[in-house]
Amino acid sequence: MMGAGARELIVAEYRITGLSPVVIAELISDIGPLWHERHQARLTARPRQRAVGAGAKHQFVFADRLLATLVSLRHGTTHDVLACWFGVDRSTITRSVGEVRPLLAQRGCAIAPDVRLRTLAEVIEHLGVDGRSGIIDGTEIRVRRPAAGRKDRDKFVSGKTKQNAVKSMVLTDAEGRMLFCSPVRPGSCADITHARELGLVKLLADGPFMEILADAGFQGMGAQTGGRVVTPPHRKFKKNAPVWYEERHEQQRRAHS
Known part of the structure; x- marks a missing residue:
């Protein structure tokens, strides 16, 4: 010890x-x-087989x-x-x-002496009271390789890092103060899939208007939530893009970041 x-x-x-x-x-x-x-x-x-209190x-x-x-x-x-x-x-x-x-x-997470947030629904309600902005992102933690023969062994391989990992979704306020951290999911789970499984789309679509800043991994949620999730702009040209478009696209991504 x-x-x-x-x-x-x-x-x-x-x-x-x-x-x-x-x-x-x-x-x-x-x-x-x-x-x-x-x-x-x-x-x-x-x-x-032993009395309560007995044993090691x-x-x-x-x-x-x-x-x-x-x-x-x-x-x-x-x-x-x-x-x-x-x-x-x-x-x-x-x-x-x-x-x-x-x-x-x-x-839960204490944000004031008498306010403690425990669920994602409480976090969304807290941000929506005054129309505060939030930041959402997924984070990965490397884990041991699952045992051979495990049925869902390949699900833990992250497509981003190519390592065995688990993923959590973190939601903070505009100052970066953590408000919610989700249960872990296998590393192969996409960020947007994780958010949907947690019910974030429904909570935002049915709740007050607010802005949740997210990266490109959440593209598509903006249309599903009435513009409440703000992501970097889509890339319209995959090949042979004009020079002016490359410069504007990079400026938009930097401004969002």
């Missing part, structure tokens, strides 16, 4: 988790009881599980590396991240 000094270093160094010690302490106090409650519920729900005790405490999850989310660190760092088996890290991530998503 990692020593207390190493744990204190992770908490104190902002670059490792991206969070201050105060925020990490709040996460432990808010999410810790929920994790322990779910852990005990799993133990009591399954058939037992887990030594990977919740604080370490939370830190491992935060490092994984911050840097995309593989579970093998985290297992060596924390002195546990890789399967323990995988199980811990799988348990803590839903609790972090359930807690």
